[in-house]
Amino acid sequence: MIRLITRGAKVTRTTVSHADLMGAPASAVRGAIRTGSYTGHTAGLAAGKLQCNLAILPERYALDFLRFCQRNPKPCPIVGVGDTGDPSLPTLGRDIDIRTDVSKYRVFRDGALSEEVTDISDVWADDLVPVALGCSFTFENALVRNGIPVRHLETGRNVPMFRSNIDLVPAGRFGGKMVVTMRPIPTEQVESAREISRRYPQAHGAPIAVGDPSQIGIADLSAPDWGDAVDIKDGEIPVYWACGVTPQNVLLAAGLPICITHSPGHMLVADVAEDAETTILP
């Protein structure tokens, strides 16, 4: 069990399990997280709803960060941006309080991890801007719905992630290389996987490369930089998608005095349908 530093209004207890929350609506998942009843990961919860990567940063860096995300829409698809100092994100969910509604946060100071917490109420400040970015859960769900196997889900692992040699388009102090995920796909389903994932521009879209890992600067598929290695079976080809760890790395490298992200797998669960035309609540 991971030791959590618990702060703010939440108490350190887990009274609701992941299984308990299966089938619960997004607002109930957020509610359990908000009260401290649930501090686990959000994979598989609030099926059909958009889940989001989170980046919170001071307003003076926000324009450049939005420009950076606009220029790198595949790793950094913007799905919601809050007002400065306002912890609600009304276009993503009717009652979101971004200070409490994510089950685990990482607080970075001057480019280094400072703390991992379940509540950022006492870190929140009037100059902070919350930015929500799309996440691969959305297109993975669509692949599975369409009969395309996703190995790391089948085997209960984390997706393998790799630092590529693909340059990001910089903006201000934000730039670097793209992080990609790899999923082995049966050869005859690669085109279908491309078509399906392309329908989700809010969730990394179509693959950025297929096949030989060296074409994007990956030396060894059995040694991911993050996550777990997965087997590539006969008749399968490695397929690479842009990854939401990219903006986290870029924020880290930018060395901001403070920025806050979700912890991996502990996403913001929105009320927006993951297959909606836009990520703005009607």
Added chain:
Amino acid sequence: MIRLITRGAKVTRTTVSHADLMGAPASAVRGAIRTGSYTGHTAGLAAGKLQCNLAILPERYALDFLRFCQRNPKPCPIVGVGDTGDPSLPTLGRDIDIRTDVSKYRVFRDGALSEEVTDISDVWADDLVPVALGCSFTFENALVRNGIPVRHLETGRNVPMFRSNIDLVPAGRFGGKMVVTMRPIPTEQVESAREISRRYPQAHGAPIAVGDPSQIGIADLSAPDWGDAVDIKDGEIPVYWACGVTPQNVLLAAGLPICITHSPGHMLVADVAEDAETTILP
């Protein structure tokens, strides 16, 4: 003939016609505009390339304007954002100079039209941020390619535009009501028109309403607020799309000390393919 106030490097002459530029690549269209050889509209030029609405505003308003556009993606799809004070837009075209590469601009000061010019070199300032937004040419081309008639194109008119009663999601001083365009579509092709236009989120996407104009606050389809009225024939239904005049109106209402837009129909012609997955040049 409209009297143009010509400023900066361009001279007042039109040595190249619209017909001369048909079939020319985007860079040649921009080149003819840049040198002052062409000052006309861009409809039908650089076929297959993205054309863009343009908004240029001071940096201190840019974060709120980007938030506004993100919250209203159907009328205001962001396709490119420049660095502050930098007139290039390298993600949209390799040689763009936004001060000269649009054939007609409108300069607004304190919320009122100040001048209409063919060059903004002497208005440009180090604190200005250029923002390019998608335009309806993209999905209209796709409708026509797929055999769906577009009345105002058939009849050589401007698309009819209406102020709707649909509230925009505000950000900072930006907000108001959505402007919509109307195209009469044969009843049996409405679903197809919806599916086709939905594939272009960078160009207003799917319709926002179909049928009775009163449902979105339009009193009289024969009296558009901008553009030209078009006939609705037997067997056709009026279909409404979000319109790129929306951000222009919102900017005007915001009363910024200065902002600059393209003049209607005089769009920024990009090198990006209009059916590319993203609006970022590879």
